[in-house]
Amino acid sequence: MSSEWTIGIIGGSGLYALDSLEDAQWIGVKSSFGEPSDEILCGRIGDVRVRFLPRHGRGHRIAPGELNARANIDVLKRAGCTDVLAISAVGSLREELPPGHFVAVDQFIDRTKARADSFFGSGFVAHVSMANPVCPRLSKMAAAAVGKGGGKATLGGTYLAMEGPQFSTRAESRLYREWGADVIGMTGFPEARLAREAELPYALLGMVTDYDAWRENEKPVDVSEVIEQMGSNSALARKTIEAFVAALPEKRAPSPIDTTLDDAVITAPDNHDPQLVARLDAVAGRLLRMARGQ
Numbered sequence: 001m002s003s004e005w006t007i008g009i010i011g012g013s014g015l016y017a018l019d020s021l022e023d024a025q026w027i028g029v030k031s032s033f034g035e036p037s038d039e040i041l042c043g044r045i046g047d048v049r050v051r052f053l054p055r056h057g058r059g060h061r062i063a064p065g066e067l068n069a070r071a072n073i074d075v076l077k078r079a080g081c082t083d084v085l086a087i088s089a090v091g092s093l094r095e096e097l098p099p100g101h102f103v104a105v106d107q108f109i110d111r112t113k114a115r116a117d118s119f120f121g122s123g124f125v126a127h128v129s130m131a132n133p134v135c136p137r138l139s140k141m142a143a144a145a146v147g148k149g150g151g152k153a154t155l156g157g158t159y160l161a162m163e164g165p166q167f168s169t170r171a172e173s174r175l176y177r178e179w180g181a182d183v184i185g186m187t188g189f190p191e192a193r194l195a196r197e198a199e200l201p202y203a204l205l206g207m208v209t210d211y212d213a214w215r216e217n218e219k220p221v222d223v224s225e226v227i228e229q230m231g232s233n234s235a236l237a238r239k240t241i242e243a244f245v246a247a248l249p250e251k252r253a254p255s256p257i258d259t260t261l262d263d264a265v266i267t268a269p270d271n272h273d274p275q276l277v278a279r280l281d282a283v284a285g286r287l288l289r290m291a292r293g294q
């Protein structure tokens, strides 16, 4: 019997492919929202279909502010993903979250600027709730999988999404701690917002690479420190992904996130913009098909 899950994995810094995929093939998927970061590595682990997308492209070609997060989420939806597990390198804003530790984040603070952060707009206005931005079921399974892979993880934590590409000043880093942020990165938003708009349950596993810049008498983060830590983090991320997929039950109980748009779209059907609706054929496909009685 085949699994009901199709798991999208977004690989962050240091994770550009997945060797453990069986029948693996890189496949180009077109998006109505422009160019995604790369082709999707399609394969399976056991009987679970897995769709892997390297967030920055193979060879880490794309800077965080230049990512087309809309296209990335759109192609994962088009590739049939039921759920998305995102992996990210993050800086730690807490002494008790040292490099090598993983955090299944459950909240975000958005300090990004000028990124395309919604699929919707005039002619198809929708407001989804971001109060609980990640899927609790996936997050719990992801945190448990870190333990099975031999690592340590914290379930819950607030991710500060900064614009970058420069790292934070010491004052910013201290301020984010006062705001209650636990980890910091440059890519979690708008990715998580867009996954929710696309009705994709989403979890983000942050792999701590450094202590950012808030520790007064310590050297602030630089890329060499991140790269050094990324090697062991990526090895643990690969084991975590295998354990996560292996632990999925065969049946996938519906998630409330699967039907997010039922309560979100406010534009009356007569006022829909046909061009925007055509672009939304994957993201809002379920709702649009229902409206057409299909």
Ligand SMILES: CSC[C@H]1O[C@H](OP(=O)(O)O)[C@H](O)[C@@H]1O
Pocket (backbone or CB within 6 Å): 011, 012, 013, 014, 055, 056, 063, 064, 087, 088, 089, 090, 164, 185, 186, 187, 188, 223, 226
């Ligand atoms: C290489 S350090 C900064 C870089 O790493 C993180 O990327 P990702 O979230 O894709 O793992 C961070 O967000 C920055 O893009």
Ligand SMILES: Nc1ncnc2[nH]cnc12
Pocket (backbone or CB within 6 Å): 089, 090, 091, 092, 162, 167, 168, 184, 185, 186, 209, 210, 211, 212, 213, 221, 226
């Ligand atoms: N300190 C940091 N700030 C932002 N993004 C990061 N990714 C890894 N470490 C980071």
